[in-house]
Amino acid sequence: MADSRTPRSAEGLGSSSPAPAVTRAAAVMDALAEAPSGRLTLSDLSRELGIPKSSTSNLLLALEEARLITREGADFSLGRKLVELGAAYLSRLDEVQEFYKFCEQAPTLSGETVRIAMIDGDHIIYLARYEGHPAVRLTSNIGDKMPLSLSAVGKVLLAQLHDHDIEAMFPDDVELPVMTPKSLRSAAELKAQVAAIRKQGYALEDEESTLGVVCLAVPVPTHGAHGPSLGLSVTALKATFSEEQAALMVKELKELAHSLGNPMG
Amino acid sequence: MADSRTPRSAEGLGSSSPAPAVTRAAAVMDALAEAPSGRLTLSDLSRELGIPKSSTSNLLLALEEARLITREGADFSLGRKLVELGAAYLSRLDEVQEFYKFCEQAPTLSGETVRIAMIDGDHIIYLARYEGHPAVRLTSNIGDKMPLSLSAVGKVLLAQLHDHDIEAMFPDDVELPVMTPKSLRSAAELKAQVAAIRKQGYALEDEESTLGVVCLAVPVPTHGAHGPSLGLSVTALKATFSEEQAALMVKELKELAHSLGNPMG
């Protein structure tokens, strides 16, 4: 595999962590998650993270004992406990439960593919997916991440941030990730869209991440200071996408967003 | 909340871990996952895990920095990164992808609620769920755990283990968890069922975890030494459950299990 010359030191900069072992352990899990094959050996990890082999070995032993990772012969991969913990996190979000209920009984949305996502650094992360009919079978799964600039939810959540935060994340000379010919290229384009989204209250993604597929998204108003902002999106095939249908979907999305934003029984 | 008098020391026994900080950090996440509300304060954690407050504080800081947990005012809860990591784990299991594909095009299963699960200590953990029609809407989610003795998949996976392992997990005087009047009560009953399951090649759960609901399950043959064993199950309403339908479902489940067990393109 060539050789990934990226000894990205696990230490962030002011390399002092209140509990270095924990920070390094987290870096190990990150590395495993990002590894294409999902499997790395002790030496791989030691090299990539810049941690001495002996220390890495200790970390791996401890992580394995906690079932956060698994050893399979010589190489390590993520452990099942992570699925449990991730599920535990999701089960605490009442929004997810209500999301499903609403989708099922919504006139238009009940037949569509709807998702709820959350902003997470400079990406969004999908929390749940409702699939009304399998016409559009998405390749994305719960827990998957997407760049902000490439998805309708990403853009709508970006629009909720303060301008100076946006500026910090997207200076004028950034290179945006590109997935299709229609993906946004420049920070200027992105900021123009953000302005438009703020006016109209929803975001549109027009084949920017997948050709033939469009997406609509609205933000969920954050009730109180309770965590980061959520967003909702519908996905449809561009071929079967009409203005009137879009209007209906946006309307229902906004209803759902409103009911998620105002906690109730 | 009464007061949970369970200062379950984080240290397992031979309290020596090759990287104590990591072990303790894992214990912190466990505690957060198990806490009914999902939120605990520094003092809660310090008390429950028997870790000095100052050390706990450091752990929490490091965990927060890694986004493995989140601080919300005074109390802590699990972090979003866990969803990512859990998803990363699942995305590596090709079985899950093929599971979905197969369910969609299977004559009988395509209309049912099918799940794939994995053995995880003395529990099973659900990895994916296919929902053909929303007749039976399950309350369980991906990542949820269930005792072995209470589910069809649990029993079928138990039947795959060696007798002495079963004996170790279920000595004759264990108290089994009970969820309905029809739940198995004694280890003897369980072992009798295991014997039967080995003969017939599938397991049946008859209202043992939820009244009105039945389950069928088959094991997935482990190809190679590749990880722990998987199991498949169909869930149906007892009211609409017939012998002939059961036979069809078991047949298709076995086909799916076979194709999962023999990796292919």
Next chain:
DNA sequence: CGCGCTTGTTCAATCCACTGAACAACCACC
């Protein structure tokens, strides 16, 4: 208000986890 009980944060001394070098095994390639 003052008291008792929490809570979380600070800090210097100690102990233990981390380190690096030396080790044994292994594989690939002449």
Next chain:
DNA sequence: GGTGGTTGTTCAGTGGATTGAACAAGCGCG
């Protein structure tokens, strides 16, 4: 087989993480 490159494990010394006591801040109560 010899050789240079791995791999992962072992172990004693040391530097830094961990600790507990002392701290400040908050809360309920009489």
